[in-house]
Amino acid sequence: MQYWPLRPGSSEHRFNIAHTANLFARVGQNRSKFLAADLLQVIGSGVPLAQCTIFAYPQxxxxxxxxxxxxxxxxxxxxxxxxxxxxxxGLDGNQQVMSQSHCVTNTIVQRQSADDITHPEYRRICYEQPQIAERVALLTHCESNRWLSVNFYRGREHGRFSAQEMNYLEALAPLLIQAVRLHYHAHLQANELPLLLAERVIKQQHVALTLREQTLLRLMLSGLAVEDIAEHLGVRPVSAATYVKRLYRKLGVNGLRELFGLTTQAQWALS
Structure with missing residues (x-):
C-alpha cells in the first residue's frame, strides 16, 4: 500500500469538455446516483477502469x-x-491515511492492490470476486471531519496502473475532487441539513455536547416548536423549554437567530 500528497500533473492527455461541463452543471440536481458514472466519462478511455465508487466517512x-x-x-x-x-x-488502507492529521489539508493519493490485503474475506469479496487488480483512491478532507474517498478500480485484464496513467489521474484529480465535494455538499444540504448545521455549531463554539444535547440541537435547527421537540424527546413541553434554554447558555447564544448565525458565517462558504 502506498500513499502520497497529490502531485502537480504533467499529462498531455485530453479529456471531454462536454462531459466535464455536465459534471458541474448537475450540481444540486440530486444526481449523486450517477456521479461515479459521470467521473468515468470524464476520464474516458485514456485510463481503462472497471469501477468507480465514492465513499463518505462521517466522524x-x-x-x-x-x-x-x-x-x-x-x-x-x-x-x-x-x-x-x-x-x-475499518480494514482499508485508507483508514491509516485518514488518521494522520498532516493529511487533512491535502488531497491524498492512495494505491492498494489485492496483495496488500491480508484479511481473506475482504480480499476475496472486494478484489478477487470482481477480478480487481488494483485500486487508486483520491482522499479529501471535508467539513465536520468528514472524508471523501473517490475510488477507481482496475480490472485484472488491464494489469496495474502505469506511471503514465497515474500521472493522468493526478492531473485530473483536482477537477474530479472539486466536483465530488460540490455534489456531496449539495447532498448534505438537501438531505442532512440539521445535522450539518449542528456540526458547524459544535466546531465553531468548541463545546462538547452529550448525545442528548446533540439530538436537541438538531431538532432546534430543524425549526421545530418546543411542543414538537418535547414529543421527539419524550418529555413535557416545560422540560423541553428548559433544555433549550440550557443549551443556548452552553453555546453562548441568546436565541435561535444567533444560533443560525453561527452556521452561516463566511468560513463555511467553501467547506
Whole structure:
C-alpha cells in the first residue's frame, strides 16, 4: 500500500469538455446516483477502469456509499459496496491515511492492490470476486471531519496502473475532487441539513455536547416548536423549554437567530 500528497500533473492527455461541463452543471440536481458514472466519462478511455465508487466517512459513523458505477463486471457492485461499509471499511488502507492529521489539508493519493490485503474475506469479496487488480483512491478532507474517498478500480485484464496513467489521474484529480465535494455538499444540504448545521455549531463554539444535547440541537435547527421537540424527546413541553434554554447558555447564544448565525458565517462558504 502506498500513499502520497497529490502531485502537480504533467499529462498531455485530453479529456471531454462536454462531459466535464455536465459534471458541474448537475450540481444540486440530486444526481449523486450517477456521479461515479459521470467521473468515468470524464476520464474516458485514456485510463481503462472497471469501477468507480465514492465513499463518505462521517466522524464516528460507518462509511457510506455516495455513488458507484460499474463497467460491465460480472458481479453486483451494490452488494460489494454494502459489504464493504458493513464489514471491511475499518480494514482499508485508507483508514491509516485518514488518521494522520498532516493529511487533512491535502488531497491524498492512495494505491492498494489485492496483495496488500491480508484479511481473506475482504480480499476475496472486494478484489478477487470482481477480478480487481488494483485500486487508486483520491482522499479529501471535508467539513465536520468528514472524508471523501473517490475510488477507481482496475480490472485484472488491464494489469496495474502505469506511471503514465497515474500521472493522468493526478492531473485530473483536482477537477474530479472539486466536483465530488460540490455534489456531496449539495447532498448534505438537501438531505442532512440539521445535522450539518449542528456540526458547524459544535466546531465553531468548541463545546462538547452529550448525545442528548446533540439530538436537541438538531431538532432546534430543524425549526421545530418546543411542543414538537418535547414529543421527539419524550418529555413535557416545560422540560423541553428548559433544555433549550440550557443549551443556548452552553453555546453562548441568546436565541435561535444567533444560533443560525453561527452556521452561516463566511468560513463555511467553501467547506
Amino acid at each position: 464516528r459513523r460507518n462509511a457510506e456509499v455516495f455513488s458507484f458505477a460499474d463497467r460491465a463486471r460480472e458481479v453486483s457492485l451494490p452488494a460489494i459496496s454494502h459489504k464493504y461499509v458493513q464489514r471491511f471499511f
